[in-house]
Each structure stands twice: as C-alpha cells, then as structure tokens.
Amino acid sequence: LVVSAFASLPDVRGTWTPQLRDGSALVLVDLGTGRDRLGGSMLAQVRGEFGGTVPDLDDAERLTRLAAALGELRASGSVTAYHDRSDGGLWAAACEMAFAGAVGVELDVASVAALFTEELGVVLGVPADGVGDVLDALGRHGLGDLARVVGRTAADRRVRVVVGGTALLEEPLRDLAQAWDEVSWRIAGLRDNPGCADEEHAAFGADDDPGLSVRPSFDPADDVAAPYLNLGARPAVAILREQGVNSHVETAFAFDRAGFDTYDVHMTDLQAGRFDLSDPSVRGLVACGGFSYGDTLGAGEGWARSVLFNERLKDTFSAFFHRGDTFALGICNGCQMFAALADLIPGAEAWPRFTRNRSEQYEARLSMLEVLDSPSIFFSGMAGSQVPIAVAHGEGFANFSARGDETRVLRAARYVDNRGRVATAYPANPNGSPDGLTAVTTADGRFTAMMPHPERVQRNVQMSWTSGPVEQESPWLRMFRNARVWVG
Structure with a gap:
C-alpha cells in the first residue's frame, strides 16, 4: 500500500533539503x-x-x-x-x-x-x-x-x-x-x-564542480521602476493564455509588482472581441508558459495557428507588433508560439523554431543562465549576470534548420555551466541548443522570446536553491521592472 498526500503551505521558507553544509x-x-x-x-x-x-x-x-x-x-x-x-x-x-x-x-x-x-x-x-x-x-x-x-x-x-x-x-x-x-x-x-x-x-559528483551560484551584474534589490510607481499611471499588459497554459498567474503577479495593470486574456476573449489589443492603453503582450493544446500539434504551433488561420486575429497581432509603443514577451510555450509567429514580428526574421530537446525528454530543472549584451528592453542593465532559472519544457532546442538564421539571430541569453562557461553538454545545456542559446530578441529590443521561466523564480523563496536572502526579490524581477522603465 502506497499512501500519498499533499497540502498547501502558507510559508515555504522553512523548507529543508538534504544539502549538507560544512561544519x-x-x-x-x-x-x-x-x-x-x-x-x-x-x-x-x-x-x-x-x-x-x-x-x-x-x-x-x-x-x-x-x-x-x-x-x-x-x-x-x-x-x-x-x-x-x-x-x-x-x-x-x-x-x-x-x-x-x-x-x-x-x-x-x-x-x-x-x-x-x-x-x-x-x-x-x-x-x-x-x-x-x-x-x-x-x-x-x-x-x-x-x-x-x-x-x-x-x-x-x-x-x-x-x-x-x-x-x-x-x-x-x-x-x-x-x-x-x-x-x-x-x-x-x-x-x-x-x-x-x-x-x-x-x-555527476565531479570534484571540480562548484555547484550553482548567483552572480548578478546589478543589485537585485534596486527597484529601477520605483520612480514610475507613484505617477498614478499603470500601463496595461495583456497576459495571454490558451487552453493548457498554466503560468499566467505568476506572470501577472510579476508585472503587477513592476507597476502594470494586468489583464487575464484568453484567446477566446480576442476571438469574441471581449478584449481589444488595438486599445492604445494596452502597451504589453505576454504569451505565457504551459502546454497549449497539450503540445499535440507541436509546442506552441497550435496556439500560433489559431492566430495565423484567423485573418482578423492575424491582422490584430500584426498591428500590435508594428506599433512603436508596444512590447511583447514570450515565455516557454509563449516563446514557441512567438517563434511560429515570427513572420508577423518586425525584426524576428532570424528567430529559430523551438523543437524537441536533444535529450528526447521533458526537462524540469534549475539551470544556470547568462544574460548576454543585447538590445532587449527586458535585459537592460543585466548583461553578464549568471543566475539560476527554472526550466520546464520538452521542446526547447533552437532549431535553425526549421527556420531562422543562426548567423544573424540576436541572442539575449544562453545556458552556462556551473563554472560560468558556455554550456555545450547535458544537463547544463538542457535542450542541446547551439552555444546554449535560449532567448532571442529583435534589433529594437521590444520583442523577446525565451524558453526558461523568470516569472516562476521572481522571488528568492521560489528558487529550489539560492544563496540570496530568502525574503528578497530574485534578480529575475529586474526583467519586469525594466519593461516598466521602458514604457516610462
């Protein structure tokens, strides 16, 4: 007889792990x-x-x-x-x-x-x-x-x-x-x-493996969006989801903390006209992580087709992307969806498709990520940071044979190993992408697509491991604050 049980916890800060400490x-x-x-x-x-x-x-x-x-x-x-x-x-x-x-x-x-x-x-x-x-x-x-x-x-x-x-x-x-x-x-x-x-x-067990580390190039406690929070303006962000998407709540929370008004927008809301992306007050669009349509049509592909095969929605998304005052972020399933919509996104012509992981398995782990120097508005002031991040996907391999241009793509982030070197081997590179690539952006920086989940680790207490103060925000909250700074 196997008996299992679960319960909600009001506070996870008392969690114990098997990690034995010196002394x-x-x-x-x-x-x-x-x-x-x-x-x-x-x-x-x-x-x-x-x-x-x-x-x-x-x-x-x-x-x-x-x-x-x-x-x-x-x-x-x-x-x-x-x-x-x-x-x-x-x-x-x-x-x-x-x-x-x-x-x-x-x-x-x-x-x-x-x-x-x-x-x-x-x-x-x-x-x-x-x-x-x-x-x-x-x-x-x-x-x-x-x-x-x-x-x-x-x-x-x-x-x-x-x-x-x-x-x-x-x-x-x-x-x-x-x-x-x-x-x-x-x-x-x-x-x-x-x-x-x-x-x-x-x-496994390598003597020279230093383990995970948190090495931001900035002070995570510095709220760069603070000057904008008392202006009385909270720009609107559409938190977009489809059947099977499951990260919309964490995503909305992150943008709310950064000073946005967040709107839960299901694809049926757009199809039925209950939410209008052409509203000038809507400044941001975020496609969330999860498993739209159970990934049975290819990760993010069915979600993208619900736009591409609907002329009105296709025109609506294209118009939103081409407005100069908007931004968009695709996370995990949303990254895969945006990659399939790349022809609609100005500057995304070189983006790859994201296909089956090299391991041939769903990967759920905490991986080391390095933020690269790029135009992305989300990563402003973060270049050089090496910080653990949540990974949860089965199709994260940046596949340039399917589409895109590996020589021209604008890289925003990549996996590194625990020594800070570009991750070329598994599991430090969990999906096998060339040079550890896991996030791409556009020349104007308004659009970024990334496979890992910053919204799931925006607080240190959400990390399965961190050396940062457990009561403090994690370095990844800076991404969402950067978006608020960009809007102004």
Missing part, C-alpha cells in the same frame, strides 16, 4: 529504538538473504512526537539539512546528503546493522555548535533516548566509516557518486538520448 554534525533520530532489523533491506538483498525480522513502527506515538519536534526545530532554525532513513539506511541517507552538499562525511556507528537498517528515522544536519540545543529539543518531546550523533562533515571530499571503533571504509565522494548514479545512467541510456545520459553521468 555540520549528523544527528540520527531512530524510531526503531536500536533494534536495527534488516528484513527486506538493501543489504539483505545484496547478500541474497531475506534479512530476518522487518522494521515496523512499534509505537505510533513516537512518530507524532517526531513531527512535533521537527516543527519546533524548523521554527528555531536549528537544522540546516534533512533526510529520511529509508532504502539503504543511514549509509544511503548520509551519502545522498554528502552528494547534495559536495562535502565529505565521517560516520561512526556501533554495528554494520546500524549502518544499513531501514528502520523509520531521520538524519538531521546540524551546525556543530548547535548539537546540544537540537538534542535538548528532541528530549523535550520524549525522543532523547532515540537521538544520537552518528557523524560529521569532513574537510576533504571523502566518505569514511568507522564501525565499533574500527575504520572499515574510506572512499572518494566522486567514486561513490558515480556508483550511486549508475543505475539511473543505464536506464537513461536505454530510454533517452544515450549521449545525454553519458554526459550527465560523467558530470
């Missing part, structure tokens, strides 16, 4: 009370055995006390990393925390069974000087006898294991990471593009 101790909370049963465990499977008695929750009250204790620890900020003890036991949990943090680990346990038992429990990463406070908090919830320090981070990228006072293992973190990833690599090699699978596996 941490590992605290195990063992709901199995030291019984270390191995029945059905990975260790038993490797040995070709059943393993005897299987783990169980012998006292449900322990689980409720653990939940209460974790709530207190989260509120106090005492814990910096978290992992459940499940498949592979403490050994697998500690290794996965080390992989996430790119740090070495030293484990010290009483027995091999304690290392591999899959009894219920959790592993907490705790600053070394805060261990006493964490153990005290667990004690207040009746878990003091079940909690103990089982390890600490190491100064080098190696994993060491001491069992019963005897050193039994010492391995480079890189070698363990490669072994851990091997099954996923082999599956991906059969299911996906084998070349991409090989590239991802080769990069």
Whole structure:
C-alpha cells in the first residue's frame, strides 16, 4: 500500500533539503529504538538473504512526537539539512546528503546493522555548535533516548566509516557518486538520448564542480521602476493564455509588482472581441508558459495557428507588433508560439523554431543562465549576470534548420555551466541548443522570446536553491521592472 498526500503551505521558507553544509554534525533520530532489523533491506538483498525480522513502527506515538519536534526545530532554525532513513539506511541517507552538499562525511556507528537498517528515522544536519540545543529539543518531546550523533562533515571530499571503533571504509565522494548514479545512467541510456545520459553521468559528483551560484551584474534589490510607481499611471499588459497554459498567474503577479495593470486574456476573449489589443492603453503582450493544446500539434504551433488561420486575429497581432509603443514577451510555450509567429514580428526574421530537446525528454530543472549584451528592453542593465532559472519544457532546442538564421539571430541569453562557461553538454545545456542559446530578441529590443521561466523564480523563496536572502526579490524581477522603465 502506497499512501500519498499533499497540502498547501502558507510559508515555504522553512523548507529543508538534504544539502549538507560544512561544519555540520549528523544527528540520527531512530524510531526503531536500536533494534536495527534488516528484513527486506538493501543489504539483505545484496547478500541474497531475506534479512530476518522487518522494521515496523512499534509505537505510533513516537512518530507524532517526531513531527512535533521537527516543527519546533524548523521554527528555531536549528537544522540546516534533512533526510529520511529509508532504502539503504543511514549509509544511503548520509551519502545522498554528502552528494547534495559536495562535502565529505565521517560516520561512526556501533554495528554494520546500524549502518544499513531501514528502520523509520531521520538524519538531521546540524551546525556543530548547535548539537546540544537540537538534542535538548528532541528530549523535550520524549525522543532523547532515540537521538544520537552518528557523524560529521569532513574537510576533504571523502566518505569514511568507522564501525565499533574500527575504520572499515574510506572512499572518494566522486567514486561513490558515480556508483550511486549508475543505475539511473543505464536506464537513461536505454530510454533517452544515450549521449545525454553519458554526459550527465560523467558530470555527476565531479570534484571540480562548484555547484550553482548567483552572480548578478546589478543589485537585485534596486527597484529601477520605483520612480514610475507613484505617477498614478499603470500601463496595461495583456497576459495571454490558451487552453493548457498554466503560468499566467505568476506572470501577472510579476508585472503587477513592476507597476502594470494586468489583464487575464484568453484567446477566446480576442476571438469574441471581449478584449481589444488595438486599445492604445494596452502597451504589453505576454504569451505565457504551459502546454497549449497539450503540445499535440507541436509546442506552441497550435496556439500560433489559431492566430495565423484567423485573418482578423492575424491582422490584430500584426498591428500590435508594428506599433512603436508596444512590447511583447514570450515565455516557454509563449516563446514557441512567438517563434511560429515570427513572420508577423518586425525584426524576428532570424528567430529559430523551438523543437524537441536533444535529450528526447521533458526537462524540469534549475539551470544556470547568462544574460548576454543585447538590445532587449527586458535585459537592460543585466548583461553578464549568471543566475539560476527554472526550466520546464520538452521542446526547447533552437532549431535553425526549421527556420531562422543562426548567423544573424540576436541572442539575449544562453545556458552556462556551473563554472560560468558556455554550456555545450547535458544537463547544463538542457535542450542541446547551439552555444546554449535560449532567448532571442529583435534589433529594437521590444520583442523577446525565451524558453526558461523568470516569472516562476521572481522571488528568492521560489528558487529550489539560492544563496540570496530568502525574503528578497530574485534578480529575475529586474526583467519586469525594466519593461516598466521602458514604457516610462
């Protein structure tokens, strides 16, 4: 029986991840009370055995006390990393925390069974000087006898294991990471593009990988649109969507924060005349991300055809694009849609089509993006920034064989690897586009199309990882503020 559940959270700032930090101790909370049963465990499977008695929750009250204790620890900020003890036991949990943090680990346990038992429990990463406070908090919830320090981070990228006072293992973190990833690599090699699978596996756990970083070329807290917010004017922006589009709310929120009045405009509103793009108060048009028509007609293609095959809408879009006082932004599915409408957009003749990712899979990840020096009004003052951004698409490959001109296209952004170099390999380049290309613009900068999702990471708290202050706006909000500055 598999039981799953979900709930809305009023505040995600207390989210824990397995990312282990330097200078941490590992605290195990063992709901199995030291019984270390191995029945059905990975260790038993490797040995070709059943393993005897299987783990169980012998006292449900322990689980409720653990939940209460974790709530207190989260509120106090005492814990910096978290992992459940499940498949592979403490050994697998500690290794996965080390992989996430790119740090070495030293484990010290009483027995091999304690290392591999899959009894219920959790592993907490705790600053070394805060261990006493964490153990005290667990004690207040009746878990003091079940909690103990089982390890600490190491100064080098190696994993060491001491069992019963005897050193039994010492391995480079890189070698363990490669072994851990091997099954996923082999599956991906059969299911996906084998070349991409090989590239991802080769990069996993690399000793010289510095990890993600946030390197804006400007101060994200500097609100360049602030001088325009008290003028009493809020220019109108049409937040355009079609059946299957799902990023319109975040997009509207970003433009609202930047000082625009946002209007939820469905394609049927344009077809029925309920919204008029020719209204001079409408200064911006944003085609949002998602999966219009389920991408069954090609990503963004069906959406574009609903314009191209309707003469009135085709003329309306063309007239809007040719007005000198308008701007437009296409994000993800909207980028694909705009690329298919490039013949209507002045200056977009060299834009490519965006087709199936080289990996042959839908890509959803946080990727490093570099903003290039370009005329785009959205990226004004941002050139040189290298910042993580949300990626979520199956068809993001900039395909110049389908249309466009790779030598003439105006590039606005590209993927880079964690070292800041142009991303040519997967997964740093998630779609395989030449030179990591993922955003294009026009000579006057009024029109930009990009595959990643800045609207989904406009606040640092929306990032699955960031080094920025969690309560602050992310560097990507600058894009929307730039649009407000351009309107004036």
